[in-house]
Amino acid sequence: MKLVILHSSDTHGFLMPTDYQDKNKYEAPFSLSRVSSLIKSEKEKYGAENVLVTDSGDCLQGSPLASYCHTLPEEKGLQAFTDAYNEVGYDARVLGNHDFNYGLDYLSYYVDNNKAPFINDNVLDAETNTPFLGQEYKVIEKAGIKIGVMGITTQYISHWEPEEHIKGLKFVSGYEALSKLAEKLRPQVDVLVALYHGGFESDPVSGEATEPHTGENEGYKILTQIPEIDAFLTGHQHRRLNLVQNNTAIVQPGYRGEAVAKVIIDFDKISDGNVKINDMTTELVDTKDYAPDPKIEAIVKELDKKTQSWLDQPIAHMSAPAPIENAIEGRIKGAPFVNLIQQMQLWFTNADISATAIMSETAKGFSKNVTMREVLLNYPYANQLCIVDISGKDLKEIIEYACGFLEKDKDDNIKFINRWITPKPMLYHYDMFYPVQYEADLSKPVGHRLTKLQLHGKDIDDDKMYRLAVNNYRALGGGFYPGYSMDKIEKTFDQDYVQMFGEYLTQNDVVVDTKPNFKFY
Structure with a gap:
């Protein structure tokens, strides 16, 4: 039996296949619209009931279209923007650091109007120490098994954002949050997944440090010290990663929707009701080979047209x-x-x-x-x-x-x-x-x-x-x-x-x- 996980991250508001350098070119090899087509194609191939779809954040900022949305009342710009992400059909998501760039009111509107649950274990209400947005974890049934989904984002947001954008929030170590939750959640599920808007401070294979260990990225520490995690779905660094290391499937799908990360978990249900994982494989599927999703194009068409006019203003x-x-x-x-x-x-x-x-x-x-x-x-x-x-x-x-x-x-x-x-x-x-x-x-x-x-x-x-x-x-x-x-x-x-x-x-x-x-x- 197979469980398929499809993972996106760091789409940065590039909903259409353009970088906006040339207002007449819509042939770029990326975009949420291409991501959506790929995911829908894979669901048809494997059966939607066997596919888990996730995202690791950084959606609200980055593209000119995202910038234009921020100039509009939320119900005009951000609602259509959010509808496009809803069309993809995500099962679980986490926030990225750039999702905080426009303040908490803007972010809250986006979260509240998303159909998919946001999982949040380390962005806390400073007074209550509970998740400020979203929920602590989600147990999702796919392929006839229980999948536990945890979610964290880089704790370094407090170093980058002005106080008014994160007032009342407390950012704690993602490693610390997951190490406690994984131990609690593991006995309740057949497969345990961690979504992380963060990357690796050391090479995931050699362990050699690739940057100062400031806490911005804790991926290597999580990989090597939290053995309960089966699939580690990451982002933030805009890297293209797919490998299996420490009995954990690790992926990161690049930038702007250039690829979707795919994890296939081959498993058997054994006599005592438990699940035995036989094998895990990972790959990055480039979106350039998939036509833009016409449903997303229809949602975004008017917004994109107005974005192009806005960009041309002197x-x-x-x-x-x-x-x-x-x-x-x-x-x-x-x-x-x-x-x-x-x-x-x-x-x-x-x-x-x-x-x-x-x-x-x-x-x-x-x-x-x-x-x-x-x-x-x-x-x-x-x-x-x-x-x-x-x-x-x-x-x-x-x-x-x-x-x-x-x-x-x-x-x-x-x-x-x-x-x-x-x-x-x-x-x-x-x-x-x-x-x-x-x-x-x-x-x-x-x-x-x-x-x-x-x-x-x-x-x-x-x-x-x-x-x-x-x-x-x-x-x-x-x-x-x-x-x-x-x-x-x-x-x-x-x-x-x-x-x-x-x-x-x-x-x-x-x-x-x-x-x-x-x-x-």
Whole structure:
């Protein structure tokens, strides 16, 4: 007998097969509509009664359509958005960190209007220590057996979200929550499944650390220390993972609905009424080979049409474009668009120094006539701007950390070290700094590479305090940087980056600084 589990994650509001770069192209090899078609096809193949369908979150934010939905009253935008996810036919879901980006009222509307139950074991009401949203677990009958579904999300949300988005919530370790619940639930079910909006801090096979063990990702610890789990269905890192390790099926299906993870559990019912698992297999099924689901297209059609019109609305006119010719090259040599962001952050904050990253690998910068489409394709995150008070010593440590992303290859070319490219591209963690002039010798040990760091011609003073403009994700600890902490945040601005671009570009005759201010050798 067979139980089939189909798992999606990190669809990020890409309901239609487009990345919105070209308003006339709907042929992208991803989307919730393709996910839906694949799942419906698999249900026909195996019988819906034998298929469990799950999702590990990050649905509400990421696509231009998701951004447009947030501008509308919830019953107009978010309801249609939610209806599309309902059409897929999920049996159980968990929330992702980006699902908190628009605050609890927005999130609650989404949860309340979802047909599938949300499982939540570690996002708690701070007063009652009970699940703030959703339910602790769900026992679902499929293929004639009982499946226990537990659910957790990364506890690191409290490091990224502003207080007003998570007020009254308590985020606890997913490992701690599951270790207690798994022991309790295992005797009641035949198969135990854990949904996790989180990933792996160490390689699931070798155990070698792949990132600092901050608690953001606890997958390896869960895998190796909670043996009761049969299927571990993950997300967050946008990785493509499918393997069986420690008698546990492990999957993670990438990003934007590019794939659906499939777990097949072959089992027998034995004489005492228990279930014996004979074998487990995993695979990732790409959605590109499945036509978009016409039912989802019908639900989303009007919303998508209005999104395209919204994206074409002009934001501002610039006297000269601010391009990025290539995202990788822009990080290493600088680019006008990067300096534009820095100049804007300094204008809003009157800070001494600004720090920013290139947020998209397909970023092209701004043309003279800036549209909403250009803004969202270059800066897709719902971040807010902060002022952080740091010492010169802190600043040096922060910039040294950024310099540690780089190395020289055998031909003396500068490139990013592999851990920031695989298993998940994370170059949005790499910051550049302005208007400081800095140089780094990449042949020196990490942490000791800066050979020059000056502000307005004067060396940065270790003991002097400086005001740094940076987004809230970084200020609250995103990217594992040293030198940042919540107590150093002087102010957080109410506007998001879309609003800031609009205000800055319309109230200023912007002249973008095109001169490079940093150098690596």
